[in-house]
Amino acid sequence: MADGKLKLYGVAASTCTGRVLVTLFEKGVEDFELKVVNVRKGEGKTPEHKSLQPFGLIPVLQDGDLTLFESRAIIRYIANKFEGQGTPIYGATPIERALVEQWLEVEAQNFNGACKDALKYAAASPVDEEKLAQSLEKFGKVLDIYEARLATTQFLAGDFISLADLSHLTTGWKLFDKYKKGSVCFDGRPHVKAWWESISSRPAWKRVLEMI
Structure with missing residues (x-):
């Protein structure tokens, strides 16, 4: 690229694109x-986009x-490059890197699916x-594991914010804040609540919300 500028294809309201945007902003890019x-x-589905992403996604x-x-x-690439x-x-x-990777996997394999399943019903009209x-x-059982972890560390990988925490913001925000299920999910889980309030108040995430 002649201008040396990164190009990000997507939309800010997409949970996966938002994950990248908050990382860029945290890294000062x-x-x-x-x-x-x-x-x-x-x-x-256009030929132009599928030449970049063969599955047609963002x-x-x-x-x-x-x-x-x-x-x-x-x-991961952004965190390494910058x-x-x-x-x-x-x-x-x-x-520390191993713990970041572990909790990124937990987010991808456990939190994300259970959160999206709850979100599907929370966003429905009418609500079942x-x-x-x-x-x-079901999602609460995942959060119980988070509660136990966050009772011992400020953030998931330790006492420093990481990709593992940031990766939760987009899906979590829709369920906890947009569809107002945070009070239910945080009931009896004070450490999860404190963690969520901490990561969701970061300036980088607020910038993403302004774009949605």
Whole structure:
């Protein structure tokens, strides 16, 4: 890329694109261009976009000759590329990095699916209260594990904010804040509540919300 500017294809309201945006802002990266691709309108299925992302999804990051998709791969790349600036969010030692990676996997494999399942019912109209309650109960079992972890550390990977925490913001915000299920999810889980209030109040995340 002649101008050396990162190009991010997606929309801010997308949970996966938002995950990348908050990481860019935490790392103090301002020299990037958001190229809007609205997959809900079929824009992901164009030959041009599928040449970048063969599954027709978002986000996609272009950095020079590199074209990268899958949001968690992208945020790892950003954390590495801009390691010397902004917030240190990928761990300073091999042990810290391993814990960041572990909790990123927990987010992807446990939190994300259970949260999205609850979100599906919370966002429905009309709301099926029985199914919503069942999905929140299932999600609560994941949050119980978080509560135990956060009783011993300020953030998931330790006493420093990391990619593992940031990766929860987009999906969590929709359930906890947009659809106002935080009071139910945080009931009896004071450490989860404190953690959520801490990470969701960060200036980088507020910038993403302004874009949604």
